Amino acid sequence: MAQGKTSKTMVWILMALLILGLGGFGVTNLSGTIHSVGSVGEKDISVNDYSRALQEELRALEAQTGQSLPFAQAQAFGIDRLVLARLTTTRSMDAENARLGISIGDENLRQELMAIPAFQGLDGSFDRDAYSFAIDQAGMSEADFEDTVREDTARSLLQGAIISGLQMPAAYADTVITYVGEERDFTWAPLTAENLIRPVTAPSEEDIAAFYEDNQARFMLPASRQITYVWLSPDMILDQVEIDETALEQLYKDRDAEFNRAERRLVERLAFADEAAAQKALDDIAAGTTTFEALVEARGLALSDVDLGDVTEAELGAAGPTVFLTPAGAVAGPAETSLGPAIFRVNGILPAQNTSFEEARDMLREELAADRARRLIDTQIGDIDDLLAGGATLEEVADETDMTLGTLEWHPTATHPLAGYEGFRAVAAAVTEDDFPQVDVLDDGSIFALRLEGETEARPAPLEDVREEAIAAITAERATEALEKMVESLRPRLNDGTSFTSFGFTANEETGIDRGAFIPSTPRALLTTVFEMTPGELRTVPSAEGLILVRLNAISAPDTEDPEVARLKEGITAQLSSSIAQDVFQAYAEALQAMYPAEINQQALNAVHAQFQ
Structure with a gap:
């Protein structure tokens, strides 16, 4: 009898410990007594909202990277802090809406709910059962969901009020388009030592030594x-x-598919409901009344949908012999396939490859x-x-x-x-x-x-090692100086519009050149200089061989009537307006966060994070 009482006592003790343990578990579990991870003003950030947002962010990141991401690594990336900051901003707007009294009435709420596709039946009307089921599956009550819709709509109204009317002035887009789209017509001529009447004098030993001393940075050896x-x-x-030969033969056998490939065809396949339809399509193509592309498009398909890639005769099954007797560019069929009768277009022939041992x-x-x-x-x-x-x-x-x-x-x-x-x-x-x-x-x-x-x-290379390089540099400098003096002597006649060819220069005419153009055999500084010049102006630009003489002939403004220019202007205006709106809203959101400081419950955050470990 005493033994029975002792056993019952032990059972009650164990049950009490179990109840206490479960009670403690409920404090930190998502379904326990902690309902929010923090608050902003008088608006709570619910545990469920934070958990749901965190889960969505993780799924988006995994979809982007194509691999599962451990939660610890996501935390290292700051994903949890990003989600919390976004929710904090959202709730600060909700707090401001509550202060301003911005909300939507029941009728507006009804219209919002009825417009959500997930709550509509097969006939497109609101389905009460679908609504209840979807809300239940999301783990929310109808009241909570409707409160969420009210707040989302109110936030949209507030955000719209902040950024509405923000528009970048058209003058900005016009300036950008003018800068990007302006074109230049100009004439340029390369001038080298061969254009000089007298060759430059060769440098003396003293000249070489002095040049070396003055330009040692050009002859440095690296540390x-x-x-x-x-x-x-x-x-x-x-x-x-x-x-040994046996090992080579075995390796050859192991890689037989690499050295010996059957003949293949680049093929597109279009299947039909029956052979008569396939034959009619083939006859229409032969008669020239339609094309393979038109037949594909009529099905609502793209050519990529019917492309089989490169295939062997065996891979085509019963259609193989027919297709492999068809020349490139022709259409074969009808032939029976797993999808029914089909016609095939042969786009190319890849010959068999046979490499002997x-x-x-x-x-x-x-x-x-x-x-x-x-x-x-x-x-x-x-x-x-x-x-x-x-x-x-x-x-x-x-x-x-x-x-x-x-x-x-x-x-x-x-x-x-x-x-x-x-x-x-x-x-x-x-x-x-x-x-x-x-x-x-x-x-x-x-x-x-x-x-x-x-x-x-790092130190200068010995003069004897860079002597030829120094001589070439001195000669090039002297040639450039002589070319500059020659151009200056000819400038009065050049300014009068005399053709470059009159002086024996090789003239190159360029028309419709924009800032992004590339002219072979010229330095990038040529175009930079051209876009700084005024019509009729003459300048010289240093080049690796000497100088480039350039005259600007005309400036062409972008054609504002061109549809492409108009689209570009609209795109620039929209992009900049959006950027301004984002900046303004960001400043407003920061001001709200300062007005409604967030209070975060770290214990609740840890409880949520524990569910993702």
Whole structure:
């Protein structure tokens, strides 16, 4: 008897603990006693609204990225803060509407509800059952949903009142269109040393030395790092790799689909309800009364909907022989398909590709040898690491392994083969003289280790190394100066409109050139200069070979009657007006948030976030 009483007592104790536990759970669960994650003014931000908005944002992000996003990562991106900020702005507007007394009456609410497609029946009228079902599925009561509709509509009224009437003046769009659409007619002539009557004098040794001293920035060598390295690539040990004929034959068989492809056709297929309809369509095409494209369009389809891509005869089934006897550009059929009788248009023929084993042997040998060489290198990494860890120098590693020893002056523009690897560049840029060499693996299976010997600051190249470059620069400067003097001597006649060709210059006429145009063999500064000039003005523009002489002939304003220009003007005005409206509304929303500070319940936020973990 005592034992029975003890058992009952224990049961009641366990039940009490269970009830207490469930009660505690209800405090933080979404269906528990916490109903809002915060408030703005007297408007609560409900747990359900926040949870629903957060879920929608996550789904949108996953649809955009094409992959599932863990909630922790979404938080790292600030998605939760973005959603909360948006809801805070919304509720601040609701608080302002409550202060101003802006709302909609029952009749307006009724019209809003009846206009929602989800609540309409098959005949397009409001369906009370559909309304109740949809609201229930959304986890809301009808009263809550109708309150939400009232607030959404009131917010729209408030927002419309703030941004209505904001319009960018037409003068702005006119200015932009004028700038973008104006065109220039001009004549230009390239002037080089060959246009000079007398050649420029060659620079003396003193001239070269002085130019070098005055322009050392033009002859600078980049800062560099002196690096000793050991390197082993698959190509270096190909001669150590033995490839037997059996392995090559097996690889050829494994890749048979790559080397031997059946003949294919680029085909479009249009199916019909019966063979008579298909035959009539084919006859109409043959008679020239219709086209394949017209038949497709009449079905409400696009050509992409009937495109089969490139197919083999076997893939076409029973229609294969018919289609493969049809030349490119012709229509075949009718032929039976899984969709019924169909006609086929052949857009192209891809001939069969047959590569024999003998033809593919060398390529296969090279690929297989490279693969095995990479594996051979992989087996050596551990031994080389052990040597370096044991204190071996790079020189000793090169003596005891297949690795090649070398040195290089490394800088970001170095042309050494190793400098072409991103992995090597990263290590070379970061290594210090205190670092011990270690093996690193490159993308192609190569391995390397390096040691920093020292660094050299940027410095001028020795004059003897850049002597020819200095002579060319001096000669070019002198030629440009001589060409400028020649143009100045001819300017009075040029200003009178004398043709460039009268002086033996090669003249090029350009008409209807806008700012985005490209003129081959000219510097970009030519067009920049042209659009700064007035009609009849003459200027020179420096070029790599000397000068470009240019005369502006005319300026053409955009045609305001052109429909494309009119559409562009409308687009610019609409875009800028929208941008202004957004800026004004953003400023208003910030003012409302300052007027109605948000109070956030972090415990409730954590409870919602826990549901997404």
